[in-house]
Amino acid sequence: MAARWRGAVAAATLTTLALAGCASGGTSAESSSDGTAEMTMLTFETPNLPASLWDSAIARVSAKVPGIKIKKLVTPNVDRTTYAKQLASSGQLPDIMMAVNPQGFAEGGQLAEFTPEELKDYASPQSGAINGKIYQLPTNAQPQSLLYYNKDDFAKAGIGEVPTTWAEFLDTCAKLKAAGITPIAVGGGGQDTFASVYSWAGVVGTDVFLQDADFDKEIKSGAKNFTDPAFVKATEKIAQLSKLGYFDEEGTSRSYADHEKAFRAGSAAMYPMGSWFATSVDNDKPPFEVGAFAWPSDDGKAVVPNLTGGGMSVSAKAENVELAKKFALEWTKDKETADAFTEADGTFNTVAGYKPPADMGPLFKETLAIYEKAVKDGTVTPAFSIEQGDNGLPAEFTVPIQQIAVELLDGTSDAATVAKKLNDEYAALQ
Template identity: 50%
Template sequence: MTRNPRLLSTVALAGALLLAGCTAGSTDTSTSKGGKATLTFLTFETPNLDAKYWDAAIARASAKVPGVTVKKLVSPSADRTGYAKQLDSTGQFPDIMIGLNPAGFAEAGKLAEWSDEDLENYIDPRANTYDGKVYQLPYATQATFVYYNKNDFAKAGIDTPPRTYKELLDASAKLKAKGINPFVVGGGGKDSWADMFPLICTVATDVYKETPDWLAQRRAGKVKFTDPAFVAAAQKVADLAEKGYIDRAGLSRSYADTEQAFRDGKGAMYPMGSWFSASADAKKPSFETGVFAWPTDHGSPALPGVTGGGMTVSSKASDVDLAKKWAKAFMEDEKNLNAAVKADALIIAIKGYTPPDNMGPVYEETVAAYRRAQSADGVVNSFSQETGDGSLPPGLADKAAAGVQKLLSGGMTASEFGAYMDSQWTKATR
């Protein structure tokens, strides 16, 4: 997933880098000598993927690749791609990175290519290509769903999840009439990325369903954000807030607080990435949690999903081959995969992998919903989270999240949001 909060200043960056390194290694840059290497590994931490998770996974990979000593760097915000850009600008580009958006880095020759042999264990090996080349291991899929409080739905007389967009609006009206907040949405401060999920869903249903390569067409100048289809998707989001179906007072919440608000019963529906199912199963709320895909106008599936998220390796690492060997060992270790599935509810895209038997019901329902959409050829790109040739220019996802905050709060119309996105696109591609 791509998350783009504010960036640090160069001065703050240096201090954060020194504080972040917390595993073996004594330098801030890669070193290689006599078949051994000290390599920097940029990762991130979330409520699901904490320091303990990463340290254990790093240790397992290092045990499989003698000669590699890893120095862990932790992005100070969810925008690890932006942080990697700052590190690059100060000559400290990491040797190995996970969950990086390769856009910009790939085109500039800063990343090592993964070969067909490297990718033979992956279900979708050509996912997210840049001019036909792969720079990120496509090891897992994540998608955006609506998680819902089944008790609230029952109180409002809603028997089944909405299957069309009209039914979604009808359900929202019924919930509001019962004094129940229909949607929990947040994204305050550094977590502005978290406000994107309603728009991710409406772009999937109203834009990408009909034009799967829409963003590639935008790059070619064939479409614009001010075109009717994109504005209509933004208008749906603005209308939900205007009708009071999205509580504007909650928009300032952090990601963690927004997640907790849903668990605390402060709203009936929570549009969020599939990783939430791990939290729903581990920190069980007092109600039963259900899952459905944000519906299209006519009921056919258009589920926003992205496959990728794995390791990238710097083309300038002191020992690229050893760095790639360690990255693959990390990515393909069964215990690491099991831990990632348990912690972050990933849908693993590696051949022969089977999730642990004791996964919770929300995860199982999430995977089943994804498989249904997949079988119906109903999985589309996930706006702002794309990688590969058809993706947003670097930094634009962050600008989109800032614009969505204004769209939801009533400070920007849908048409103005489209014009804003076109303007930001122009700035990002100069």
């Protein structure tokens, strides 16, 4: 597994670097004749975040930061962290980067640190800290592994209430299958392997992180490994769902965009996904009503895996680091930009005093209520494979986790095999 993955990344690196060289002409900042600093900014596009949204926000924020001119770069797929590392390996690290995992970059001295004064307006100013320092603005909270569901399918299967315990969840899946409805949509095809991990992150949140929020630190210190009984127990739940035929068999061959389209077309009754799907539904309703609930736990606690981060990082070698940081900070303070991304991508902005637009749709509000209750109840956990900072696994480990998750979903690996593969992959990275 390790060798196969490294070979694939090496090939992808050569391809994407060649494309980057052709498309961008390099990513280093330059000064124009009038003294304006031209900065490169790495973005990413999804069905929720089209080019037009980025372009308008860049223009708006640039107008508020005199002396800067932004040249937009677009990640060729959703794995922006791997792409940023590929650019960095050839000396082309962008000046400003959106939602790139800072691990590895920060320890290597490649990112600028944000000061406590610059972070004073953030609700979670130490989220994602690396050795106590912040290299990515903790701008957004994005719950992961929520279960969005087709209310028509639930009604057809005679399901009156959403499940809160694992036993109830298994019963719900059984009733759906008996009614001829595939219970759970999964994804992970092509380069979009990230979509494979949401079910797994759900059970790791309930069975591992809720009891031991420092599990990843213990993995990194060597105090534990992935054959830990709690982790294997969580993984066995996903293997059980696969064995019972509760996953969409075609799902792991679909790209992220096709994964969402399939659920909208009725491929399955439940769709484990992040909070951004709520605004996707509110903005473009499918032909059925969608509801949401938290991942079920053994005892009924509503657990919400979450990542608070997602903001901008600045290269330590940008021509004008302070100007680049000013742009990044202004981006988060600009209400129109914050509203635009909240409306498009369901982000829960963590800048102090920010309120989402009052006309946000019903599924966004339902999702936000689930998250806020979990915050109140103390049941927000890290999100497996998506964690960052000192309490996160290495960024290079993310893609192997996602690829192993595909094997778990399609039934080609069991829990014990998966745990051993994770240990082997992790050891190979050290």
